Amino acid sequence: MTLLDKDGVRLTVDDAIATVTLANAAKRNAQSPAMWRALAEAGSLLPGNVRIAVLRGEGKSFSAGLDRQAFTPEGFDGEPSFIDLARGTDEALDATIAEYQEAFTWWRRTDLVSIAAVQGHAIGAGFQLALACDLRVVAPDVQFAMRETSLGLVPDLTGTHPLVGLVGYARALEICATGRFVHAEEAERIGLAxxxxxxxxxxxxxxxxxxxxxxxxxxxxIETKALLAGAAGRTYEEQRRAERAAQARRLRDLAGVGE
Known part of the structure; x- marks a missing residue:
């Protein structure tokens, strides 16, 4: 069943599995604010029975990153250009970036597990979209790269937190600051894939x-994902307590005993 098909994003649902496809292969699934709004909408349209969200890209590339039109003075039709955003108030700039980030946040919801199927280029915003998912399965031709710093910008689409969590601070800094490609063998070795x-x-x-x-x-x-997702922010003793509380809920539920 197709629930959404617009602005280079297609959402289909088959029972407990939702598939979000980046469907602009002619432009290597380059991203735009319209695509980000469609991705955010896809997350809001998921039926309550969905347990798995699969993210994939049509064609040879998962996503080559932000559409180059974003870097032109006029930007996208009907959208504020980067120059317009820079000239606006701090509050307006922050709100716009926060809106863009919504396309990348829902993949980590505790009530589902998200999987990115990644082939070819996953650059900049494409890399961050793959990082937004819980798991990544990649093809041998995958090319991850974080190019924002090379352009005088920073990764701002929620990718820094999962990247540091997966590969550590030092390697994340090196990957971002150099903008180099990370290929399949290394991606698997360091935990990206x-x-x-x-x-x-x-x-x-x-x-x-x-x-x-x-x-x-x-x-x-759901309980296991929440335990693991929160572990890095808890002390050892706090994690022990969280485990006990989660297990108590599971035992009571299995035994049919109310709180």
Missing amino acids: NLVVPGDQLDATVADLAAALTAAPRDAV
Whole structure:
């Protein structure tokens, strides 16, 4: 069932699995504010029974990053240009960037697991969109790169937090500050990629992973994801308490005992 198809974003839902496809292969799925709004809308349209959100890109590239039109003086039709944004108030600039970020935030919701299927270029905003997901399955030709710093900017689409969490501060700084490519072998070795599979097996592998993730009871997966996602911000003793509280909820639920 197709729930959304506009501005280079298509959302389809098959039972508990939602697939969001970047569908502008002619432009290597380059991103724009319109695409970001469509991605945010896709997140708001997910039915309550969805447990897995798969993110994929049509064509040879997952996403080559921000559409180059963004760097022209006129920017996108009907959108404020970067120059317009820079000339606005601090409050307006902050609100606009926050709106853009909404396309990248919902993938980490605790009530679902998100998987990015990544092939070819995943550059800048494309890299950050892949990082927005919980898991990444990549093809051998994947090319991750964070080019914002090279352009005099910073990664501002929520990618810095998961990048540091996956590869550590020093390596994240080196990747961002140099803007270099991270290829499949390194991506798997340093934790950016969960799996590397042949390109023609990418969609099938993601489908198998999605099926495996839905095999466990939903509430147990939700509780486990919340425990793991919050672990870095807790002390050891705080994590122990969080584990005990989560397990108590699970035991009571399984036993049919109310709080």
